[in-house]
Amino acid sequence: xxxxxxxxxxxxxxxxxxxxxxxxxxxxxxxxKRAVSFFIKxxxxxxxxxxxxxxxxxxxxAYWFRRASIHKLEQRYINDNDIFRVGRGISLHIAPSNVDTxxxxxxxxxLLAGNSSFIRVSQxxxxxxxxxxxxxxxxxxxxxxxxxxxxxxxxxxxxxKATEIVSKRCxxxxxxxxxxxxxxxxxIPLNPTALEIxxxxxxxxxxINLATLAKTSDKELIRxxxxxxxxxxxxxxQACSSPLALYFVGSSGPCEQYERFWDFFTAASKNYKISAxxxxxxxxxxxxxxxxGVVDRSExxxxxxxxxxxxxxxxxxxxxxDDHPGNGSIIQFFLPQLVDLARHVKPEDQTLSVYxxxxxxxxxxxxxxxxxxxxxxVPIGQALKFxxxxxxxxxxxxxxxxxxxxxxxx
Amino acid sequence: xxxxxxxxxxxxxxxxxxxxxxLVNPYSMTASEKIPFxxxxxxxxxxxxxxxxxxxxxxxxxxxxxxxxxxxxxxIPFLPVSMFKKHDLFSLDQSFIxxxxxxxxxxxxxxxxxxxxxxxxxxxxxxxxSITKNFIGDVRIPMVIADSNELFKDRTKLNARAAGIxxxxxxxxxxxxxxxxxxxxxxxxxxxxxxxxxDGPILIFGFTFIVWQSLIQCAIKNQVKFDFGNQSVLxxxxxxxxxxxxxxxxxEFKKALHNHLGIERVHNYYGMVEQVGSVFMECEHGxxxxxxxxxxxxxxxxxxxxxPINMEGVIQVLSALPVSYPGHSLLTEDLGTVHGxxxxxxxxxxxxxxxxxxxxxxxxxxxxxxxxxxx
Numbered sequence: 001x002x003x004x005x006x007x008x009x010x011x012x013x014x015x016x017x018x019x020x021x022x023x024x025x026x027x028x029x030x031x032x033k034r035a036v037s038f039f040i041k042x043x044x045x046x047x048x049x050x051x052x053x054x055x056x057x058x059x060x061x062a063y064w065f066r067r068a069s070i071h072k073l074e075q076r077y078i079n080d081n082d083i084f085r086v087g088r089g090i091s092l093h094i095a096p097s098n099v100d101t102x103x104x105x106x107x108x109x110x111l112l113a114g115n116s117s118f119i120r121v122s123q124x125x126x127x128x129x130x131x132x133x134x135x136x137x138x139x140x141x142x143x144x145x146x147x148x149x150x151x152x153x154x155x156x157x158x159x160x161k162a163t164e165i166v167s168k169r170c171x172x173x174x175x176x177x178x179x180x181x182x183x184x185x186x187x188i189p190l191n192p193t194a195l196e197i198x199x200x201x202x203x204x205x206x207x208i209n210l211a212t213l214a215k216t217s218d219k220e221l222i223r224x225x226x227x228x229x230x231x232x233x234x235x236x237x238q239a240c241s242s243p244l245a246l247y248f249v250g251s252s253g254p255c256e257q258y259e260r261f262w263d264f265f266t267a268a269s270k271n272y273k274i275s276a277x278x279x280x281x282x283x284x285x286x287x288x289x290x291x292x293g294v295v296d297r298s299e300x301x302x303x304x305x306x307x308x309x310x311x312x313x314x315x316x317x318x319x320x321x322d323d324h325p326g327n328g329s330i331i332q333f334f335l336p337q338l339v340d341l342a343r344h345v346k347p348e349d350q351t352l353s354v355y356x357x358x359x360x361x362x363x364x365x366x367x368x369x370x371x372x373x374x375x376x377x378v379p380i381g382q383a384l385k386f387x388x389x390x391x392x393x394x395x396x397x398x399x400x401x402x403x404x405x406x407x408x409x410x
Numbered sequence: 411x412x413x414x415x416x417x418x419x420x421x422x423x424x425x426x427x428x429x430x431x432x433l434v435n436p437y438s439m440t441a442s443e444k445i446p447f448x449x450x451x452x453x454x455x456x457x458x459x460x461x462x463x464x465x466x467x468x469x470x471x472x473x474x475x476x477x478x479x480x481x482x483x484x485x486i487p488f489l490p491v492s493m494f495k496k497h498d499l500f501s502l503d504q505s506f507i508x509x510x511x512x513x514x515x516x517x518x519x520x521x522x523x524x525x526x527x528x529x530x531x532x533x534x535x536x537x538x539x540s541i542t543k544n545f546i547g548d549v550r551i552p553m554v555i556a557d558s559n560e561l562f563k564d565r566t567k568l569n570a571r572a573a574g575i576x577x578x579x580x581x582x583x584x585x586x587x588x589x590x591x592x593x594x595x596x597x598x599x600x601x602x603x604x605x606x607x608x609d610g611p612i613l614i615f616g617f618t619f620i621v622w623q624s625l626i627q628c629a630i631k632n633q634v635k636f637d638f639g640n641q642s643v644l645x646x647x648x649x650x651x652x653x654x655x656x657x658x659x660x661x662e663f664k665k666a667l668h669n670h671l672g673i674e675r676v677h678n679y680y681g682m683v684e685q686v687g688s689v690f691m692e693c694e695h696g697x698x699x700x701x702x703x704x705x706x707x708x709x710x711x712x713x714x715x716x717x718p719i720n721m722e723g724v725i726q727v728l729s730a731l732p733v734s735y736p737g738h739s740l741l742t743e744d745l746g747t748v749h750g751x752x753x754x755x756x757x758x759x760x761x762x763x764x765x766x767x768x769x770x771x772x773x774x775x776x777x778x779x780x781x782x783x784x785x
Contacts, residue, residue, distance in 0.1 A: 275772065276711035276712055276724075276769060277769055277770050277771060277772035278772045279711060279712055279713070279714075280490075280711065280724070280743060280769055280772070281772040283490060283714070283741070284490045284492055284493075286472060287469055287472065287489065287490050287493055288490075288493060288496050288497070290468050290469045290471055290472045291465040291466075291468050291469050291493060291496075291497050291499075292465075292468070292497070293468050295471075295472075296468070296471045297471055297472070297474070298471075298472045298473075298474060301713065302713065302714055303712065303713035303714075304712040304713060305712075305713075310472075313468075313471075327772070
C-alpha cells in the first residue's frame with residue numbers, strides 16, 4: 001500500500017499539496033472560536049451517531065470536546081497576562097496503531113493551540129476510524145471547510161517519504177506508538193525550529209486500600225469492580241494506561257476484604273472473552289513470567305472467558321513490565337503502605353489508578369518518588385480517560401507558542 | 411540456572427528406565443501397555459527437571475494442582491515451546507553441555523537454544539534411527555540431501571536444518587548435497603548422480619519448503635523430469651507454513667513429487683529442535699505416528715482442556731528423551747487432530763494424527779506497536 005489520503009481539503013491530492021495547503025492556512029490564535037465551534041459540532045454529531053454506545057472510546061471522545069469541557073479547559077490558560085499564546089505552525093502527528101481515538105485528541109488539541117495538522121494513522125483501519133472520517137467529511141460537505149481544511153488525515157507505510165517531507169517543514173512533531181515507532185520516526189530529520197513530543201511505551205498499575213475496602217458497601221464495591229474491569233477490558237489491556245498489576249495495600253495482607261473484592265470482580269467480568277490466539281499469548285507470557293520468578297501462582301485457570309489472576313512472586317531480575325501480555329491478566333502484589341510503592345516505581349511507569357487512599361497518602365507516595373516514573377494518579381475506572389496533561393506534558397502548553405509580553409507596558 | 415547439585419540417584423534411576431526403551435520396534439505398544447510405561451517416565455522426568463532446573467520449577471507454580479499426584483499424562487505441565495527462545499533452561503551442570511542446538515528462525519526472530527549432554531544426544535540419535543529404519547529399512551542407500559553443505563561451516567552451533575540433516579544422513583551413503591549455497595539446484599551433478607544410482611532405491615532428505623522450492627520448482631521451470639526411480643523414498647519435515655502461504659497441500663506436494671521427480675514413497679515428519687529424536691513420522695496412509703516413547707495430546711485452544719479424538723486443537727507433544735533440558739512436555743502453537751489410537755491401517759500401534767497449521771498471531775491492540783506485526 002502506498003500513500004493514501006483519508007480526509008483533506010478538496011485541493012489536496014498529494015503530500016506536497018498537503019504541506020503547501022497547510023502552510024497557507026497560517027497560524028491561529030489559542031482557542032480560536034472557529035476551531036472551538038467545529039469541535040462542538042463534531043462532538044454533538046458523534047454523540048448522535050447510530051450505535052455509538054458500542055464504542056465507549058468514541059463516547060469518551062465526544063464528551064471530551066463538548067462545549068462545557070472545552071470552556072473549562074480554556075479557563076486554565078487565560079489568566080496569565082505575561083504571555084500571549086499563538087500556534088506554532090504545521091504539526092505532524094504519528095498516531096498509534098491500535099488506540100483509534102488518540103490521534104483525534106492529539107490533533108484537536110493542536111488545532112486549539114493554533115496549529116494546522118498533518119496526521120498519519122495506522123494502516124490497520126477500524127470501525128472507529130471510519131466513523132470519525134465520515135463525520136469530518138459530513139461537516140466539510142456541510143460547509144465547515146475552514147477548520148476542516150486545517151487538517152489532513154492520511155495513511156502510508158512507515159518507509160514512505162511523506163514523514164520525511166512533512167518533518168522538514170513542520171513546527172511540531174508528535175509521535176505516539178511505542179519505543180520502536182519513536183526510534184524510527186525520531187531518526188528522520190526534523191525542521192530545526194520544530195519541537196518534538198514523544199510518547200514511547202509506558203506501563204500502568206492500580207492500588208487498593210484494604211482498610212477502606214473493609215468499610216465499603218456491597219453497592220460501592222460492585223461499582224469499583226465494574227470500573228476496574230472496564231479499565232482492564234478496553235484496548236485489550238494493551239494501552240499505556242491499562243493497569244497491568246494491582247497492589248493491595250494494608251498491613252493485614254490477604255484478608256476477607258481481598259476475597260470479597262475478587263468475588264465481586266469475578267461477577268463484574270463474567271462476560272469476558274478473548275480469542276484462542278490471545279489465550280495462547282497470555283499463557284506464553286505467564287509462563288515466561290513464572291520462569292523468571294515474576295509470578296509464582298496462577299489463581300484462576302487459563303480459560304478464554306476469565307480474567308487471569310497471577311500472584312506476584314518475590315523479587316526478580318525481570319519485572320512484570322517486560323512480559324505482560326495484556327489480554328486480561330492481573331498480577332497482584334501486597335504492600336503494607338502506599339508509600340512503599342515508591343521503590344517499585346520504574347521510570348517508564350505512567351498511570352497509578354487508586355481506590356480508598358487519602359490525599360495525604362497519595363502525596364506522601366509522590367514525594368517519595370526517586371525517578372521519572374508516574375505521570376498520573378486517577379481513580380480506578382478512569383485509567384484510560386484522556387487528559388490534556390499526558391505523560392507529564394501539558395499538551396496545549398507545549399503545542400502552542402508563548403510570546404513573552406511581561407515587560408511591555410499595558 | 412541449576413540448583414544445588416544433581417541428584418545422582420535420581421538421574422541414574424531415570425537413565426536406567428530410558429535405557430529399557432525398545433529400539434527394535436518403536437510402534438509396538440498398545441494404549442494399555444504404553445500409558446503406564448510412558449506415564450512413569452514422564453513423572454520421573456518432571457520430578458527430575460523440577461529438582462534440577464530452577465526455571466522449570468518456577469514454571470510449575472502456574473499449575474495449582476502440581477505435585478498432587480497420582481499424575482496422569484494429561485496433568486503433566488506443558489511448557490510453551492517458545493520458552494527456549496526467551497530463557498536458558500538446562501537441568502544439568504553447565505560443564506555437561508556437549509552441544510547446543512538452535513532453531514532455524516527466520517531473520518529478526520529469536521532462536522531456541524537447546525543444550526544437550528552426550529547421553530541425551532546419543533539417545534536422540536538412537537531413537538531417530540529406530541524410527542527411520544521402521545520406514546526405510548536397515549540398509550544404507552545412496553542419499554540425496556536437498557540442501558547445501560555450506561550449512562556446516564560451524565559445527566559447534568548447529569541450527570535446526572543442519573541438525574536435521576546430520577541426524578538423517580546416517581541412514582544413507584554416498585551423500586550428495588544437491589543445492590549450491592544459494593539453494594539453486596546443481597542440475598548436471600544431480601543427473602549424473604541419478605544415472606549412477608537409479609537402479610536401486612535412493613533416499614532423499616530435505617526440508618519441505620526447500621524440496622518444493624529448489625527441487626520441484628526447478629523441474630517445473632525447466633520442464634524436465636528428474637527420475638529418481640520408483641523405489642526411492644523422500645523424508646521431509648520442517649513445517650508447512652510457507653507452502654500453506656502458497657496454497658500447496660500435502661496432496662499436491664505428493665502429486666508434484668510423482669510427476670516431476672518420479673518419487674512414490676514420501677514420509678513427512680513432524681518434529682522440532684526442542685524434541686529432537688522422537689519425531690512423528692507420516693505413514694503410508696498419510697497419518698503421523700506417535701512412537702512408544704512419545705505422545706501427542708490435543709487441547710482446546712480456548713481453555714487447554716484435553717479434546718477427544720477427531721477434534722482439532724492445539725498440539726502438546728510429550729517425549730521421554732529430553733533429560734538435559736526440560737523439554738519433555740511442550741505446548742506447541744500448531745493445530746492438529748488425533749484420528750485414532752492403535753488401529754491405523756498401516757499396522758503401527760499408538761496414536762496417529764495430522765497437523766493442520768499454526769495458530770494465528772494475536773493482534774496487538776495497545777498504543778505500542780513493538781511486536782512483529784508491522785503497521
